[in-house]
Amino acid sequence: MKGAVAAAIAILAVISLVAHQGQAVTCGQVDAALVPCISYLAGHGGDSPSPACCSGVKxxxxxAQTTADKRACCSCVKAAANRYADLKDAAAQSLPTKCGVQMDIPVSRTVDCDK
Structure with missing residues (x-):
């Protein structure tokens, strides 16, 4: 019985987190998702991003479901890209495609996130 209650509480917690994530995207969330991509983006991860990186891209x-969330994610990605001097632009631009993800958010240092 205790296991069923614990499982129900865990499920509710996950649902609550997912619901709240849609309300406001933070750079902490975006950064945490994309950390596994750093070595690939710096040219140290081979020709393909890791499965963990692609999970982060997804x-x-x-x-990024709403326009506001897309702009927030874009700003976070742009800020993160500017923190890494050795980021390879070609790797950054190809990242979504290599992960099989159609993104509205470019990975770039120079993107205008208001457009």
Whole structure:
């Protein structure tokens, strides 16, 4: 019985987190999702991003459902890209495609997130 109650509470907690994530995207969430991509984006991860990186790219796409969320994600991605001097622009631009994700958010240092 205790296991069923614990499972129900865990399910409710996950649902609550998912519901709240859609309300406001933070740079902490975006950064955490894309951390596994750093070595690939710096040119140290081979020709393909890792499965963990692609999971992060998909997570960012799922965070960016509204126009406001897309702008917030874009600003976070742009800020993160500017923190890494060795980020390879070609790797950044190809990241969504290599992960099989259609993104409205470019990974770029120079993107205008208001458009």
């Amino acid at each position: 997570a960012v796409k799922n965070m």
